[in-house]
Amino acid sequence: KIKALSRSSNDYVRERSQDLHKVQRNLNPTIHPFEQGREYVRALNTVKLERMFAKPFVGALGGHIDGVYSMAKHPTRLASMISGSGDGEIRVWDITDQRTTWRANAHNGIVQGVCAGANDTTRFLSCSQDKTVKIWDTSSGSDPVNTYVGKYAFMGLSHHRKDPLFATAGNSVDVWDESRSEPIHEFEWGADSYQSVKFNPVETNILASTGTDRTIVLYDLRTSQPISKVVMTMRTNAIAWNPIEAYTFVAANEDHNTYLFDMRNMESAHNVFKDHVSAVMDVDFAPTGQEIVTGSYDRTLRLYNINQGHSRDVYHTKRMQRIFSVQFSMDSKFVLSGSDDGNIRLWKANASEKLGVKDWRERHHLAYAASLKERFKHMDEIRKIDRHRPLPGDIRRADRMKKTLLGSEKRKDENRRKHSKKYDEEKRIPERKKAIIGVAK
C-alpha cells in the first residue's frame, strides 16, 4: 500500500456559512516552544528590515528659480499644493504627477506666505514683502482676483478655516475681511514686527502670532483682543495648531527646539522636541495630531511623535539646503519640504512604509511586526538598530559639539550646587520651563 497525500475537502470546507472556521493550526504550546526567544528574533529582524527598507525620499518638485520660502497644502485635495518662492513666483503643484499645474509671477518680493481660501477649492491667497496680499484663482488665469495693499511688508498669512477672513503678520497683526480693502482689526502688542500668524483650525476664532520680541501672542476674534502673550528666550519662527486638539500648538524656536504648548497654561511647555542642531524654521502638525514635522536651518527635517522628546526620524539629502517650510500631507502619509535650493521634496512620513495597497495578510503581518518592535524596543540590540540614522558629518559634529556644550553647562551647574549653598538652594528649572521667560497679561 502506498501512502499518499490525501486531503478531503470535508476537512476545511464549512457546511454552512454560519459554521465556525476550523482551526487549521495546532495551538498546542509544546510544539511551539521558546516563544519569547522566537519573538525577540522576529522583532530584531523587523527592525533590521525596517532600516533596510527605509527609503523615505519620494521625489523632488523642481521649477522654482529661487528658494521656496512658503508652502501650503490644499485643505481638501490630497494631491494639490501651493508654493511661493523668493523671486515672487507662485506655483501650484500636482503631487502625484510631480509637476506644476499653475504658475504666476505674483509678487515683486519674496512670497512670505501662501494659504488656501476657505470653502473654495480653487482660490488661494499669497502675501509678500511688496506690501500686498493677493487672492488668486487657479481656474481664472494668472491674474489676481483681488489685491489688498498694506502699509508694510507682510511676513505671514493665514486664512480663517470657514469665514472669509484672513490674518497677516507684518508690523502688526491685521485681520482682514476678504470683501474690504482695509483690515478690520489691527493688533499690536509690543513687537516691532511679527513673522508669522496662524488661525486655529478647530476653535476658529483664535489665532496666534510670533513676534520679533521673542513672543507668541494669542488673539481672540470674538473679543477682538490679544488675549495672552508668552515671552521666550529666543524668537519663535513658526507655529502650528493641533488639528484635533483645540488648545495645543507647537512653536518652532530659534534655540533649535520646538515646544508644545497648551494655550490655557503657557507658563511651561508641555513638551520639548529636541535634536535639531540649528534654528527650527517651520513646523507642521500631522492631520492625525499625533506627529509633527519640523524643518530646520541645519538642512534636515525631523519627525516627532508628540509624546516623545526626541525625533522619530530625520530626513536629509546631500543637495537639500536650509529648509524654510514644511508641510504634512492631508492623509498624514507624506511630508513636503521647501528649501533654499528651490526644490520641494516629497518624503514618506514613515520611511520604510510600503506605498500602495496592501493585502490583508501583509497588513496583519506588518501590524504584528510593529507590535513586536514596540514590545522589545527597550532591548539594547533592537534599540540600537532602530535608532541608527546615518547623518551628514557636519550635523553629526554639530550635534556632538552641542551635547558637549550642554553637558558642560550642566556639569558646571551641578558643581556649583555641590559647593555653594546659595546655588544649591536655587530651584532646578525643568527643561520645559527653561526657554520660557514669562507670560504677559
Place this chain on the structure above:
Amino acid sequence: MPPQRKGKNNNNKNNNNNKRKNKSSFNVKDVFEADDDDRSLKRKGHDLDDVDDYEYDAEKGVASEDDEEIESDDAFNDSDEERFEHFKFSGSNKDKKSKHQKEDEDELSEQEINMDESDSEEEEEEDGEGFMDISTMLDNSSDNEQSSHKDALKSLLQQESDSESDDEALILSNDDESDDDNDAMDDVKFIESLETKKRKRDETEMTKKRQRQQERTEVYEENEFNLIARGTGDHTESNKKKLDLNDLMDTMDNEGTFTSMRKSLLELDGKGKNVVKSALEAPAAKRIQDRADRQAAYQEANKEVGRWEPTVNEIRQAEHLHFPLLNQADYKAASTKKNITSATLASKFSAQTTMEQQIEQALSQAGMKDEELEEFEALQLNKLSVDEVQKRRQELQMMRELMFRSEIKAKRLKKIKSKSYRKLQRKEKARQELQAAGIGHEVDHDMDADEQMKAAMSRAEERMSLKHKNTSQWAKRALARGQQDEGTREAILEQLKRGEELRKKVQGIDSGSDSDYSSDDDEEDENHKDDITNDLEKLQNEIDEETQDTQTKKGLLGMKFMQEAEKKKMASTKAMVDDFQTEWLNEDQEEKEKSETHNGIGKSIQNNPGRLTFGTVKSKMSGSSTTPKSDIKINLNDAGQIKKVSHSAAHTTRTSGTIETKSALDAELDDNDNEVSPWLQQVESRVKGKKASKKHNTTKGKIEDKAELNIEKIKKSRKGAEEKPEEIELDLSQTLSMKDKKKLTASIAGGNTLTTTKEEEEEEEEKPQQQKPLNKKKQDISTVTSSQLSDDDNEDYSSDDGMIHSSNKMAFQQKELVARAFANDNVTQEFELEKAATIKEQGDQTEDLTLPGWGSWGGKGMKKKKNKIIKTNKGVDPLKRKDAKLKNVIINEKRNKKIERYEITQVPFPFQTMEQYERSLRAPVGKEWNTRDTFQKVTKPKIITKLGTVINPLDAPFK
C-alpha cells in the same frame, strides 16, 4: 491698542460729552416747561433746537407782551425766579423758592438716571455687530455701590414705564388732554391713536406729535392716579412720561407716617441728608484697562476652548484611533446600527404579515397579550387592601431572601475542599446520629480494640501532621477571609484547641482536664512496654532454641559454611536484642524510678523555660520542711538556668520566684555551651541578649524592686573585677540563694548544698570587706521579700493547679537529639571552604601557555626556564568582591556574557518595576500562541488611517 479702537473710544467720549451738554440744556428747558405752560403754548408748532428755542421764545415772549406796563410782581415771573434763584431779592417769597429748589433737585436726579441709560444704549450700539461686549464680561467692580443701588431702584421703578412703548406714552398724554370724566371720549381717542399709529415712524415725527400733545388746556388736580406728564421736546425718548420715584414720593408728602420710608427710599436713590454725593471715579489708565480687558478675554477664551477638554482627553486616552474621526452625528449613526437588541425590536414590533396579524388576533382574543395580562394582575391586586398587599409582598420577599441565603450557604459549603473540614463534618454527623440514638459518650469506653487502634492511629497521624495547627492552606485562607461562617470558625477553633492540647502533651504540660487522658496514655504505654518485653522474651527463646537446633539441620542448610553464617546471623540478632534490652528497658526502669522520686513536687526540669511556674514548687518548699533533697539540689545546682529563667520574656515579672529552680539537665547543657551546635546557640545568645534589657527592672512590683536593688548594688560593686554579664548573673543567683541557704541550712544539710553554699561563701569572702554588712542586711530584706513573694505565689497559683508544668524528658531529648544530629556537621567550616573556592574560581586565572618540551632540556645542571608564557584571565579581585566584608554570605560574581545581550540595566519608562516589565514581555503575541481574534486584537495599531483620505480638523460642535 490699535489706532482704530482708539478713535472709537474718542468718538465715544465726544458723543458722551455732546449728549451731556444736550441733556443739561434740555434740563434747563425742562424746568421751564414744567413750570410755565404759557410759553410752551407759544412755542406750539416750533421745531427748533431747544436751547435756541428757549432763548428765542424768551425774546419773543418779551416782544409779544412788549410795551405794556407790568407789575413788579408779575414781571418777575416764574421763569425769572428760576433763573435768578441764587440771587437774593428783598421781599421774595421763600416758600416758593424752596419749592422750586426741590423740584429742581428732582429733575436733576431724573436727568442723571436717564443719562446713564442713554450711555449704556450708546455703548450697545457701538459694540454691536457680532462682537462680544467686554463690559458685560467684566464685573462692574469700578462702579460704586451707590450707582448700583440706583440702577436697581431705577429699574424697579421704571419697569412699568420702560416696558411701555412710546406709543403708549402717547396714549398717556392723550389721557392728559382729555377730561377725566369723559371716559367714552377717552376710549375713542385711544382707538384713534391706535389707528393713527404707524409702525414705522420717524423719530422726529414722533417728537413733533408729542410736543403737540404736550399742550395742556385744562388744569386738574394732581394726585397719584393722575400724574403730570413731565418733560417735553424731542429728547424725550427715554426720560419722559415715566413713573418716577419722585412721582410716588410726592404724594406721600403730607402724610407723617411715610416720612421714614420716604427717607430710606431717598437714601436708596442716592439723595437725602445722609448720603454723600461723590464724583465718579476717574477711568483707569489705558494700559491697565487694556490689561484687565485682556485678562477677561483670555479667561473667556480659555473657558471656550476648555469645552474641548473631554473630547481631547478621550482622543488621548483612546487605545485605537481611526482617522478620519467620527463626530457626534456619525457616532450616533454608528451606535444605532450596533445596538439592536431583542427588547428594542419587541417594543417596535407591529404585526405586518397576515400570519403575524392572525397570531396577534388570536392572542388578543384569548386575552394573552402582555398588556392585558398586566391589567388582569392589576385588577386582582386592586381587590386586596393595601396592607394585605404589603404583607404578601413582604412575605414573598422574606421567602425569597431566605431561599437565596440558604442557596448561597449551600454553595459555599459545597465549595469547601478541605479534607479536615469534611472530616469534622462527618464526625459531627456521626455524633449527631449517635446522640439521636441516645447512646452518648459511654460508647467511647466501650470501644473495641479495633476502634481503639484506629483512634490511636488517627491521633498519631494528627500528631505527625500539622493538621492541628492553623498553618494549613485552608486554615490560612479561612483566617484571611475573616472566618465569616460559623462552621469554619468552629473548625479552626477546634483545630487550635487540639493543637494546644498536643503541644501541651509534647511539653509535658498536663492540664487538669487532660489528666485522666494522659494517665490513660501512660497505662497504654506500660502495656505496650509489657508487650515488648514479652516479645523480646519470645524472641530470645526462639534464638536459644535455634542455636540448639542447628545440629539437626541437613542438606544445604546443613553444610558448615551455611551453618556458620547462620550462627553469625543469630549472634548478631541476639546482640541486637540484648542491646535493645539494656538500652530501652533499663531506661524505662530508670524513668520509672525518676518519676517516682519526682512525683511529689512535679517536674521542674524544663526545656521550655517560658512555661515554668514555680509557685507550687516553692510553696511546697516553704510550706513543708520535709522537702526532698533532690529538689533542693536542683534549686542550688547551677546558674545557667537561673539566668535563662530570669530573663526569658514571659517571666520578667517574677524574677525572685524563679530563681530557686534549676534543672540538672540544663546545667549539663550549660556546661556544654561551648560545644553546642549553632541551633542551640541561637537560643542561648538570644537569652543573653535579653539580659541587657531594662524591662526586666521596670515591670517588677515594689517588693521585687527592693530585691533587685540589692542585686544591682552587688553587681556594681563587682563590676570592677568581673566584666562579663554572665558572671554577674551568677552572682545574682548567689546572692539570692543566700536566703535559701539561711532557710534551708536550718532544716536540711545536704552534702551537695553545703558544698555549693560553701563555695559561694568563699566567693563572697573574696569581695571587699566593707560590703559585707550591707549585703547581709539586704539579704535579710530579700529573704523577707522572697518569703512574702512565695506566699503571694502560693495564693496565686494554688488555685490553678493546671498551670503547674511537669517536665518531660522527651521534650528535652528532642533538643539534645538535634544537637547530636548536627554534632559532626561542620557547616561553618564547609561554608568557609566553599567561599574560598568560589573566590578562587572567580578570581584571576593563570594559564601556562608554554609549550611542553620546547626549550626545556633534560639532564643535570639545567636551569629552569625563565621566560614562561603565562596568561592571566582577569577575574574579580577578592578584596573588591561584594561579599568581601560579609562573613556569612557568598555573592556570585560570575557573569554570563551571552545573557547580557538580553538584559536591560534599568526599568524602561512607562514601567515602574522590573516585574511589570517582565510581565509585559511574558505572553507571546504571535499567531502560533494565540487565537486569531486575540492576535488581531493585540497587534492592532494605535493609529489607523485610510490611504488617500483627507483627515479634516475637528469641527466645532464635535460632541
